[in-house]
Amino acid sequence: MTNDKTLRIGLIGTGFMARAHTNAYKRVGDFFPDLEWKPRLKAVCARTPEKVRAFADQWGYESVETDWRTLAARADIDAVDICAPNDTHAEIALAAIAAGKMVLCEKPLARTVAEGAPMVEAVEEAGVKNTVWYNYRRVPSVTLAKQVIDSGKLGQIFHYRANFLQDWTISPDLPQGGEALWRLDVNAAGSGVTGDLLAHCIDTAMWLNGGIADVSAVTETFIKERVHQETGKVQAVGIDDACIFHCHFDNGSLGVFEATRYARGQKAGYTFEINGQHASIRWDLHDQNRLGFFDHGDDSIVRGWRSIHVSDGDQPYIDRWWVPGLCLGYEHTFVHHMADFLKSLETGEPCSPTFREALETQKVCEAVLDSAASRSWKETGVNW
Amino acid sequence: MTNDKTLRIGLIGTGFMARAHTNAYKRVGDFFPDLEWKPRLKAVCARTPEKVRAFADQWGYESVETDWRTLAARADIDAVDICAPNDTHAEIALAAIAAGKMVLCEKPLARTVAEGAPMVEAVEEAGVKNTVWYNYRRVPSVTLAKQVIDSGKLGQIFHYRANFLQDWTISPDLPQGGEALWRLDVNAAGSGVTGDLLAHCIDTAMWLNGGIADVSAVTETFIKERVHQETGKVQAVGIDDACIFHCHFDNGSLGVFEATRYARGQKAGYTFEINGQHASIRWDLHDQNRLGFFDHGDDSIVRGWRSIHVSDGDQPYIDRWWVPGLCLGYEHTFVHHMADFLKSLETGEPCSPTFREALETQKVCEAVLDSAASRSWKETGVNW
C-alpha cells in the first residue's frame, strides 16, 4: 500500500459489473472530495487480450493482464476487485488474500457455503479489508429505510416481504453459458435466481430486519433444456428459473421472498415491504428515488402511505449530489459503496457487507435450495 | 307537505341524471336510517309517454306525467327535481317555486346569469328549500379536503389548480343535439365544457378556497361543424370544446382551470391541487377513494405526499357504509347530497350549494366565456 492514500485497483472482468465498479472508482472523488483515499485504475484483467485492452482504453486503466494470477500478485496493486463469474470468486479471492490484497467481490460471495467459508476465514486471518458489492443497500431510499427502522419508528416487526422479478429468460431460444449468459449455466453461476436475485433480497432483509432462522422453499425450472453456448449442444438447464420461500426471522417476524426471470413486464422488479407495529415501509427498485412509508401515528383522518421522494440534502448520501426533486440512478449505489469503503480505510472499521456477512446470506441461499430440493423446512444456521 | 315527514318527489327527466338522483332517493333511507324525512317517488315526468312509463316501472315511481307544468302543479308533490337539459331549468324552477315546491336542480343552475338570477330571487322570496346537485363536493375525499382546509392545516393558500378532462367528442362523426347529445348543442346547454365541466371545478374551488375575483380565459372549438340530430343538417358548433382560464381568488391565491373533451385517454379526469403555506392537497376523480396530502410539518426525512384511502369510519360519510379499505363510487355522492338535504329539512338550515351559491358559480362561468370572447380580463362580481 502506498503511503499517499492512493488505492491502486486491480479489476478482474470487463462485463456489466466491471463497468459499474469502474464508474464508481472514477466518480467517487468528484462527489466525495473530502475522503482521504483516492482510487487509481491500475490494472484490469480478462482472458481475451483485445477485449481487455479495449476496456482499459475506454475506461482509463493504466495496464492490462490476461491472467488473474499475475494481477493478484502484482506489487503495485492494493485491492483486487472481482467481477468475474461466480465460479471464480473463491479461487481468485484466496489468491489475492494470500498476496495481502484487499478484496472487493461482486455478489454473491461464492456458489456455495463450502466455497465461501474459506474466503471468510482467509480474509479474517489475513486481516485484509474486504467487502461484497450488495449495492442495493446504498440506494438512498434503502439506506433511509434502515435509518427509519433503527430509529424505532416501526416498533415490533411482523412481516417482511420481498420480490425480485424479471422477464428476460422467457424465450426458449435463449441459450445458456458463454460470456453473456453464464448466469444461466449452473456451473458458472452456482444457482439461478437464488444466487443472482434472492441473494440481494436476503442481504437487504437481514440488514434491515436481522437474521433469517429457517426457510421453506420451492424452485422451478420452466425451460428444461437450452443450447449451451460453449458446447453448442442442447443441455439440461441446471439453474432455478424461479424460487419462492417463506421464513422466520430471529425477531419473530414472518418473511416471504420470491424471485423469477419469468414475470412478464417486470424488468428489475425488486420490491420489499416491512410491516411493523407502528409503521410500515415499502420500496420498488423501478422507482428507486422513492420510499413508501406509512405512519400509524399520523392524525387518523389524514393518514396514508407517503411517497417520499428521497432527494433532499438531509437524506442519505443526497447532500453530495444535486438539489431536491432531482433523481439519482443505479450507478450511484456503487459510488456510495466505494465512498464508504474508502471511508473505512480511514476509520479502520469494516465496510459492510463484509465477506462474513455475505457468507450468512449464502447460508440462507443454500438453505433455500436445500429446502426446495428436499421439500422440507431447513434451518439456516445464520448468525447475524 | 305531509306531516309524516315523507318528501314526495316529482322528477323531471329520464336520462343519466334522473337515474343518479332516483338511486339516491331509494338508497338514502337504508344507509341514513336516522333521518326523520324519507323520500317517496311520487311522479316522474318526460315528454315521451312510453319512455317515462318505462322509467317509472324500472325505478318504482308511482305515477307519470308528460308535461312538467302538470307535475309542478300537483298537490301531492313536495319537491321538484329538475334533470332536464339546461335550457329548461329556469322555466321549470320558476313554475315549481310559484307552486310552493322545494326545488332540486341539476347543475349548472342555468345557461346564463340572466336566467339564473330570477331563480335565486324566486326561491328566496318564496322561502322554499333549494339545492343544486354539484355532487362532487360530497365525494368523501373532497369533503375531507374541506375539513382539512377548514382546520387550518394548509395555512395561507398560494395556488389552486383544477382540470376536468374528457375525450368523448374527438370524433367529427359525432352529431350534436337530440336527447343524448344536447350537451353539444349550444341552445340546449348554454355552453360547452364551461357550463358542463368547469362549473363543477368552480363550485368545488369556491367552496374550498373562497370567491374568484377575476378571470382571463381562452376557449376553443376544435370541430367547427357537426350534424344536428334534430335538423339532420350540418350546423356550426356553438359550444366551447375546451376552455382554460387563470384567475385571482379573493384570498390572494392564483387559480388555473382547464376543461376539455379532447384529452385522449381522460374519461372523467377531474383533478385539483391546492398549495398552502404548510401543506398541500390533491385529488383525482378517477381515484375518488383517495386524497393526496402533503404536510410540511412531517419529520423532514420521511416527508412525502400521502395517499389517503378515504374509507375509515372517522372520515366523512364513511361510517354509513362498509369497512376500511373498501371503495365507494360515483353514485354515493348523490346519496350523501340527499342525506344532507333531508337533514336540512330537520334543521331548517340551507342545503349547500343553494341556488344562490350556484349563481355565483354561474357568474364565474359567464365571466370566463366573456373573457375568452373579448380576449381580456373580466371581473366576476362574485360575492362568496
Place this chain on the structure above:
Amino acid sequence: MTNDKTLRIGLIGTGFMARAHTNAYKRVGDFFPDLEWKPRLKAVCARTPEKVRAFADQWGYESVETDWRTLAARADIDAVDICAPNDTHAEIALAAIAAGKMVLCEKPLARTVAEGAPMVEAVEEAGVKNTVWYNYRRVPSVTLAKQVIDSGKLGQIFHYRANFLQDWTISPDLPQGGEALWRLDVNAAGSGVTGDLLAHCIDTAMWLNGGIADVSAVTETFIKERVHQETGKVQAVGIDDACIFHCHFDNGSLGVFEATRYARGQKAGYTFEINGQHASIRWDLHDQNRLGFFDHGDDSIVRGWRSIHVSDGDQPYIDRWWVPGLCLGYEHTFVHHMADFLKSLETGEPCSPTFREALETQKVCEAVLDSAASRSWKETGVNW
C-alpha cells in the same frame, strides 16, 4: 316457489354481510331491469328480537324470525341466505336444503372440509340452486381479468401471487369472540386469515388459473391470548393471525399467497398478479376500478404496464351503471352476483361459485392449515 318469478328471500344474520346482501337484493332490479326474476325481502332472522326488528325496519324486510329453523321451514321463503358466523353454515344450509330451499351462503362454505362436504352432497342431491358469496370475482376489473386470461392473451402462465393484507387486529387490547369479533374466535370462525382472507384469494386464483395441487404453508399467531367477550376471561387465541403459502397449480405455474391482519397501513390490501408468457395482469382491491395489464406484444419502445380504468360500457357489468371514468364500489360486487344468480334461475345454469367450487377452495384452505401445522407439503386433492 311462486310462479310469478319473485324470489322470496329469507336472510339469516344482521351484520355487515347481511347489509351487503340486502343492498344487492334491493338494487339489482333497478340496474338489471331485464332480469325475469326479482328478489323480495320476505324475512330476516337473528336471535335478538330488537335487533332483528330494527334491521327489518331499516331495510324493509316483511317479517322477522328469531330461530333460523323456523325461517328455513317457512313455506313463503324460496331462498335462504346465510350471513351468520362460519360455525352455523353447515347446520343451517342442511336444514334449508332439506326444506327444498335454494341456499346462498356467505363465504367460506364452512369451517372445514368435513363440514362442507355434506353441504355439497345435499345441494346436489336435492338439486337446489346454490352459490357462495365470493364477491370479488365480480369486481368488474377482476371479471375483466378473467376475460383477458380466457382470451389467451397471457399464454402459458408462470406465476400467480396474491396477498390479502389488513391491520385491524394489531392491538393486544382487542378482545376475541362476540358478535363483532367472532372472526377472532376459532370456534366460530374455524380459522383466522386463512378462511377469512385467503379463501377469497384462493377462490379468485382457481377461477383465473385453475386448480391448486399442493401447498407448503406457515402460519403465525402474533398475539397469543386475548380476552374472550363471551367468557370475560383471557383465553388462548386459536386462529392464525397470518398465513403464507406457496403452491403448484395444475397448469404448472407457481403460486404464492399471503394474508395477515398485522400489516400496518393495509386496510383491505387484496392484490394479485399473474405472469404469463405474453402478458401479465395485476390488481389491487384498494383501487378496484383499475386493472393493471402488460402486453409484451406492444411496440417495444412504448411498452409498459397499463392502468386500465375499468369504467367503459364494453367492460364487464359497466353498461348497467354510469359513464366512462366514474367509479363503482365494493357493494356493486354483490349486486352483480345477485344479477348473475337471478339470471341463472332463467337459464338453469349453476351460479358460480357453487357449493362444489367453494368446497374445492375449502380443501386448499385445509391443506394450507395442515401444511403449516405439520411443516410439510400437502396435496390438496382439489379437482377444479
Place this chain on the structure above:
Amino acid sequence: MTNDKTLRIGLIGTGFMARAHTNAYKRVGDFFPDLEWKPRLKAVCARTPEKVRAFADQWGYESVETDWRTLAARADIDAVDICAPNDTHAEIALAAIAAGKMVLCEKPLARTVAEGAPMVEAVEEAGVKNTVWYNYRRVPSVTLAKQVIDSGKLGQIFHYRANFLQDWTISPDLPQGGEALWRLDVNAAGSGVTGDLLAHCIDTAMWLNGGIADVSAVTETFIKERVHQETGKVQAVGIDDACIFHCHFDNGSLGVFEATRYARGQKAGYTFEINGQHASIRWDLHDQNRLGFFDHGDDSIVRGWRSIHVSDGDQPYIDRWWVPGLCLGYEHTFVHHMADFLKSLETGEPCSPTFREALETQKVCEAVLDSAASRSWKETGVNW
C-alpha cells in the same frame, strides 16, 4: 482548435451548473467511447481565487482564472461554457464568440430578447458552434416522447399542458441575491420562475409541439420584500414568484403553463401532458425514468395509460448505460447533451437547442412577462 479532436473546455462558474456540466465532460467518454471528440478540462474561472482553485482541484481542471475575459481570450481554449448568473451571459458570450470560441451557455440564453438577439447574431456571423443547456430534452423519456410524436402516433394535437412546481422560497426569511440566491434577485436573474422554470417548459414544448404564437399570462410575487444579501437591506422583490399562462401553438393546439416556487410538496415538479387525436403522452420529472402513454388504438377493453419504464436498450440513449429496469438520473441529461454536442462536431450539424432556438424560447418568456404586466394577450413573434 487542436487537430487531435480534443475539445479544450473553459468553464465559467463554480456553482450547481458548473458541477453538472463538468460531470458530463468527465463521463461522456466512458459511456460514448465511439465519439471522435473528447473534452478536456482546461480551465475554470470564478472571481474568488480560493473557490476556483478548490473547484479545479476537486474536479481536475488544469488551470484557473479569476477574470472571464482572460479565459475567453486564452488560445488553448476551444469552447467556453457559461455557468454564471443570467446577467453575465450576453457579455461573456459575445467576448468568447469574438475570440472565435464555441459557446455552450446555461439556460436561459439571456435576461431579455434584447440581450439575447445580439448573441444569436454573433454566433451565426462567426459561424461558431453553440448550444444552450436546456437539459430536459435529453431525459431519455422526453427524447422518447419526441420520437413518439414525430412518428405520428398522436395525430393532430389538441392540448399541451406543463407545470414546473417547486416550494423552496415559501419562507419569508429567505434572503435574495448573493451567490446562492441570485435567482431571487431580478437584476441577476432577469425574471423569476419565468426565466428559470417556464423557460424549460417552453423549450420542451416548442421542441415537441412547435411554435407558440400568442400568450395570456398572470404573474404573482407573494413575498414582496426580502433582505438582499449584497446590501443587507430589505428590498422589494422584483421577480415573479409564480406565473401562469395559456397560449395558442402554431399548430392550433391550446397550451397552458404554470410555474411557481410556492407549491408546498413539489420539489422539482416539472410535468407535461400532450393530448392528440389518437394518443396522449404525460411525463413527470420526479419520476424521470417513466413516460406515460395512452394509445386509443389499443383493444378497447384493455386500453389504459401505460407507464413505460424507459430503461431498455432500444429507447433513447439507454444502450450506453445499464440493463433494463435500472434507473438513470438527473446528471445523465447533461452527459447526453455533451455526447450530442461532440457528435455535432463530427457531423457539422448544429447542436440543438442552438442560441437561435433559445432566443425563440426567450421571446415567449418575454411575451409572457409583457402579457402579465399589461393584462393582455401578446403575440410572441416566434418563428419555430
